[in-house]
Amino acid sequence: MQNDAPVLNISAYKFVGLPDCALLRDALHARALALGLKGTVLLAEEGINLFLAGTAEGVRAWVAALQEDARFADLAPKESWSDTVPFKKLLVKVKPEIIRMNHPAIRPDQQARAPALPATTLARWLDQGHDDEGRPLVMLDTRNAFEVDYGAFDGAIDWRIHKFSEFPEAVQQHRAELMGKTVVSYCTGGIRCEKAAIYLQQQGLDGPVYQLEGGILKYFEETNSEGKGAPHYHGGCFVFDQREALDAGLHPALEIARPPSEAHRARDGG
Structure with missing residues (x-):
């Protein structure tokens, strides 16, 4: 609108x-x-x-x-x-990839995507503290560290990666903390978590893997009812343009301070 x-x-x-x-x-x-x-x-x-x-x-x-x-x-x-x-x-x-992962085996245009989790379902799961099967829920942030510093889901896993191509190695290092849980990968608009979720599915985790449909921006759009903010999310969402960050109403978040790691930003959006 x-x-x-x-x-x-x-x-x-x-x-x-x-x-x-x-x-x-x-x-x-x-x-x-x-x-x-x-x-x-x-x-x-x-x-x-x-x-x-x-x-x-x-x-x-x-x-x-x-x-x-x-x-x-x-x-x-x-x-x-x-x-x-x-x-x-x-x-x-x-470009060689529309989002660089440096992992040729991951080709979403040729593979079935992981199940997409609607924003409203995620909000409900976060309210109840588990998925509909009673499994513990893990929010996995696939963005760069400086983006996470602008805002993230409460309690999300943040591996402090500096570019998305580091994600597969981070999974290998931290695989054990994902085992037996329902994993929801998320990013700004969905593109990174689509590749991330496919990679996670290939790792033999003994629990379901989802990608947040439309990423943080879609979550803001669908859950910020009456302008009260997006539930279970703190801060804003970094965007790769001169607005810098958006609040839950999808307006430039001028009140959000630039984090100390801002100087390390890279063009790795989505």
């Missing part, structure tokens, strides 16, 4: 085979440029990952054109609003 701010910000990703990603890059760049959009679109053979901002008409026209390609017909971007465009320029790039 639109508010009084004039700039529409969207984020979305999809793991889908894109053997033509180099050709697709030129078309998406030209269309975004013509519509006056700024932000970043990453393309790889495994899919698309995008963060764009501009007028509502321009952003939605770009998305509508993208959805004409059957591979993106079900793309459902997350929306938020701001007074200014939080990007300096437009970048549309072809």
Whole structure:
């Protein structure tokens, strides 16, 4: 729903085979440029990952054109609003991965994803302290350490990784603390926890593994009823643009202090 701010910000990703990603890059760049959009679109053979901002008409026209390609017909971007465009320029790039894990065996476009846990179900499980089978619940933060410092789920596991490619090694080092529990991996918008959950499923944990559907931003959207904040979450959510962090209402969280580790940020979003 639109508010009084004039700039529409969207984020979305999809793991889908894109053997033509180099050709697709030129078309998406030209269309975004013509519509006056700024932000970043990453393309790889495994899919698309995008963060764009501009007028509502321009952003939605770009998305509508993208959805004409059957591979993106079900793309459902997350929306938020701001007074200014939080990007300096437009970048549309072809990369080896849309989110770098350096683990070629993990290809969500070719593998079944882990079960996605809706935000409302997670909130209920956190209220009751266990899943519906009575298993203890573990929230596993897959983000970089400096992002976690802006805000996280209460009691979440944070392995202090500095880039997502360190995640598989961290799992190997800490595998025992996940055994026998229901593990919910989460990240900003879902892309990292989708790869993370597949990797976790392959580790033989004797409990179910979920990914939080839509990540923290979707959790904010669906659980921040009446503006009271997102239950079981403290702080804001770091975002990879000039807004820096969003509060549970998906507004720039200007009151959230920049954490000491901010200088170590890396472009590893999602």
